[in-house]
Amino acid sequence: MAKPPTANPADTRMRATAQKLREALDRLIRDSGSRSASATARLTVAALAREAGVGRNAIYTNHRDILDDLTGARQRQRAPTSGPTAEDKITEQRCLIDGMQQQVRQLATENAGLLRHAIEAEQRADRAERRSAQLTKEICSLQRPTILQSTKEGSVQS
Structure with a gap:
C-alpha cells in the first residue's frame, strides 16, 4: 500500500498563518463596524499582523489574497458621505x-x-x-x- 503524501511543513505553516490572518481580519472588521472614523484607521496591515501575531512581511509576500480582502474591507468602511453636515456649514460660516x-x-x-x-x-x-x-x-x-x-x-x- 502506498502512503498518503504528507504535507510539506512550509505548506502547513502557510495554511495555519492564512487561517490566523482570516480570523484576525474577521475580528478587526467586526470590531471596526461598531466604531466610527478611528475604526477605519485600524484596518491596516500592521493592525492585522498584530492581531494575528504574524509579521507584516508574511502578509505582503505570501498572503496577497488576504491583503486584497483587507483593502476591500477598508473601502467598505469608508462609506461615502453626502457632504458636509449643517453643523459643518455653520462652523465654516462662523469662521x-x-x-x-x-x-x-x-x-x-x-x-x-x-x-x-x-x-x-x-x-x-x-x-x-x-x-x-x-x-x-x-x-x-x-x-x-x-x-x-x-x-x-x-x-x-x-
Whole structure:
C-alpha cells in the first residue's frame, strides 16, 4: 500500500498563518463596524499582523489574497458621505464671519488713521496759506514806492 503524501511543513505553516490572518481580519472588521472614523484607521496591515501575531512581511509576500480582502474591507468602511453636515456649514460660516469682522475692525482702524492724517494735512495747509498771505502782504508793502519829501535844509525825508 502506498502512503498518503504528507504535507510539506512550509505548506502547513502557510495554511495555519492564512487561517490566523482570516480570523484576525474577521475580528478587526467586526470590531471596526461598531466604531466610527478611528475604526477605519485600524484596518491596516500592521493592525492585522498584530492581531494575528504574524509579521507584516508574511502578509505582503505570501498572503496577497488576504491583503486584497483587507483593502476591500477598508473601502467598505469608508462609506461615502453626502457632504458636509449643517453643523459643518455653520462652523465654516462662523469662521468666515469672524474673519470678515476682523477685516472690518482692521479697515476701520486704518481709516481712522488716514482721516487723522488728512485733518492734520488740512490744518497745515491752512496755516501755510495764512503765512503765505501774510508774507505776500509784507512784500507788497515793502515794494510800494515811497515818496521822498525834501525839507528846507536840503535833506530828503521819507
